[in-house]
Amino acid sequence: MKLACCMILGASAAIPTVKLNNGVEMPLISLGTWQYNSTVAEATVKLGMKVGFNHIDTAHTYENQDGVGRALAGLDRKSYFLTTKVPAPSTTKFYDETNQYLSDDLKFLNLDQVDLMLLHFPPKTNDCAVMQEQWRAMEDFYKAGKAKAIGVSNYCISSLECIAEKATVTPAVNQVEFHIGMGPDPTGLKSYCDSKGIFLQAYSPLGDGTTELITGPLVSRIGKSHGKSGAQVSLRWLVEHNIPLSTKSTSEKHLQEDLDIFEWSLTSEEKSKLDAATSPAGTPSFMCKSETVVV
Numbered sequence: 102m103k104l105a106c107c108m109i110l111g112a113s114a115a116i117p118t119v120k121l122n123n124g125v126e127m128p129l130i131s132l133g134t135w136q137y138n139s140t141v142a143e144a145t146v147k148l149g150m151k152v153g154f155n156h157i158d159t160a161h162t163y164e165n166q167d168g169v170g171r172a173l174a175g176l177d178r179k180s181y182f183l184t185t186k187v188p189a190p191s192t193t194k195f196y197d198e199t200n201q202y203l204s205d206d207l208k209f210l211n212l213d214q215v216d217l218m219l220l221h222f223p224p225k226t227n228d229c230a231v232m233q234e235q236w237r238a239m240e241d242f243y244k245a246g247k248a249k250a251i252g253v254s255n256y257c258i259s260s261l262e263c264i265a266e267k268a269t270v271t272p273a274v275n276q277v278e279f280h281i282g283m284g285p286d287p288t289g290l291k292s293y294c295d296s297k298g299i300f301l302q303a304y305s306p307l308g309d310g311t312t313e314l315i316t317g318p319l320v321s322r323i324g325k326s327h328g329k330s331g332a333q334v335s336l337r338w339l340v341e342h343n344i345p346l347s348t349k350s351t352s353e354k355h356l357q358e359d360l361d362i363f364e365w366s367l368t369s370e371e372k373s374k375l376d377a378a379t380s381p382a383g384t385p386s387f388m389c390k391s392e393t394v395v396v
Contacts, residue, residue, distance in 0.1 A: 131182075132158065152360065185219070199239070223253075223260045314332065
């Protein structure tokens, strides 16, 4: 699973893409919209597209898909890649409820098709039968041409193995928390996903509730040697591990910096130091804490 190049974007920059297991090319970096209401999401997506982002990430539970849809309305559909997500069911009608969420997402976004649709979380009960029924709904959505690719989010190895028992389509992506401090293969999940042709995608690439990966001594020192910020070092580390990522900001300056991570490289020594970092700690999903598998 290697980087492809490139999807045009913005001013003079080009954003590398990764080729998913069904041949769809996905831009390596996306603009996230978590915790933004519809108004802020609309403004942020417009700003992000202006500075060069072409991959937007939203979700049913963010309750801002209408704002994202307004921001994208009127744009050439080929000019952007859109990811959204549906939640775990709250009733016992697992397939039907998931199918309704999928239909609702298209309605909120005012689209006939999304580029990538994800199951946002496994059910709280971690019930395999529920996951399999949700995945069946996802497969039908995909086969109907309503998503170019489908995947999951916050899925651990056991959850992936569960849906694989009955799946006819392998998830293209598993979006999880991933950042410096977790090591390059947290709980063996990256190795496992690589072995199955599933791209691991990082959210919270700068950590969760900490500034260590933005202004901390290790990333700041490395950044200084390249004329880059600590945050750019943290994002670049993921790129060098072939990890697509989702970042977020309402600042034009920060968004521009987030895109300036593709035309320079870490040294092997710098990469090794970042690989070995154990802080800030994290896990791909709160459901994965007890899972460690060596592939």
